[in-house]
Structures are given as C-alpha cells and as structure tokens.
Amino acid sequence: MKTASTFRELEPEGARVRVRFSGQDLMLREGGNLAAELLAAGVTPFRRTPVSGAPRAPFCMMGACFDCLVEIDGVTRQACMCEVGAGMEIAMPAAGRDGDA
Ligand code: FES
Secondary structure, eight states, rough: OOOOOOOOOOOSSEEEEEEEEETEEEEEESSBHHHHHHTTTBBBOOOOOOOTTTOOOOOSSSSSSOOOOEEEEEEEEEEGGGGGOOTTTTEOOEEEESSSO
C-alpha cells in the first residue's frame, strides 16, 4: 500500500526507473537502497507477519531484523540489502499478502 511518506529524500536528483509494488507503479532512484526508496515513496507496510498478520516495515536497515522482507521477481529478499533496478516486480511475501498463515 502506498501512503504519504514521512521520509524526505536528501538527494532527490538522479535517474529514476519504474518498478511495481503490489501492482502499483513507482518511480525510484536507480541504484538506490530499495528499502529506503520504498519508504520515501510512501510504501508501508512491506509485509505482514504469518501468524497474526501484524504489519512490518524496515527497522534496522542493515540486514538483521528481516522486517523489510519483500518478494522481488518471485524471490523473497531483504529490501534493505537490495538496490533498485528497472522493472522490478515487488510484492508482499505470499504468507502475509492476505493475512493468511
Ligand atoms: S530492515 Fe532489518 S533486515 Fe532489512
């Protein structure tokens, strides 16, 4: 889901590429940190927990908490460990998409 972001880009210049998050087109900075770019674009939550369906978004930004898990082109990955690339198809991981366990 995309909402108004509370994050501000420090360097808004630079080439942007189109990616899709849960079917929604976004223009993100090419080569930027995917988690930071999604937050700046207002995307939250990134996933939902498998058991309770609680919303999750990036917390540590260094690969430790796994709260930034997303599905990129069908593979579940940590968004904070990925760079933005043109044409990425991003979605919530399957277990949390519809609140299913
Ligand atoms: S934000 Fe913690 S692992 Fe990505």
